[in-house]
Structures are given as structure tokens and as C-alpha cells.
Amino acid sequence: MGSITIPDPLPSPTQDSEKLRKAFQGLGTDEQAIIDILGHRNANQRMRISQAYQQLYNQSLIDSLHSELSGDFGKAVIMWATDPPERDAKLAKEALLSVIIEIACASSPHHLIAVRQAYCFHYNCSLEEDILRKVKVAMVSSYRYEREEVDETLAKSEAVTLHDSI
16 A cells, blocks of 8 residues: 555554544544544554454444445445455455466565465465366356367467466
8 A cells, every 4th residue: 555644643543443433423424534544554553443443342443434435435445444464365355367466476475374364264265276266167168269270370479468467
């Protein structure tokens, strides 16, 4: 997520949770307050805010955000407020192969293990099983060339295109 500026002094997670709860109350939602808090905290700070919110109100911050926000803004804030391994597990579930490759190649081994664990917890199957299942479905659903004669120039061109996209 890009560069952020964190206020100095940094409010406590409890103070941030109270401000978020206030932003959810009354008519409408104070979206600017949500941005001012969550938009100026790093992932670890957002996780501590989420934990404090759960302890204070016996409700998940993500659930509160989900009920208060909608549309693309709501989706973005919820993904932003989600713990990175949890977020990446959700993205992997919905993602195309390129996103899965990005997560796998750009993550540290520790983070990748955390993503796989979160994926398994949320979707009751391993990330590997789901990828394999999707690849198998794509293979049997795709168009197959039926002629015996193969255009080698076209085949090489398509192989280069496929290689470049992966």
C-alpha cells in the first residue's frame, strides 16, 4: 500500500477504535474519519486497532466496516484493514493466475506460509488444491485444435506470448 504519514504522537489503538466506532454511529458514516485513521496507520497498527476494537465492542472491525461501507470504497477499505496474510488469501481465492504468481514470487517464505494457512482456514482447502482444480477446469473447458497439421510459426508465437505473460 503506498507511503503513509503516521501522526505524532500516535493515538493508542483504543483511542482509534473509539473514533472509528463514533464514525459508524448516527446517520451516515463519517468516511473521512475512517480514512484519517486507517489511512495513516501501517499494517501492524491497523491489526492492533482491529484487536482493540474487538475487545472494546465484541465485534469485528471488518464486520463493522462491511456493514457501514459499500461499493468500491467499502471493498478497498475492508481489504486495506484486513491483516496482510488474510487479505492475500482472499485475493488468491478470487484471483487470476498472475496475482497468485505475484503473491508467490514477491512474498517472503514466512509470509507465503501465512497466506497458505489463512487460505486453508477460510476456504477449507489448500491453496494448491484450489489452483490445481482451477487449472484442470480451464484445461477441459478451453478450445482444442483439432487438425493434425500444426502451424509451427503460430505455435512458437503463442508459446512466446504465454511465456511472456507468465
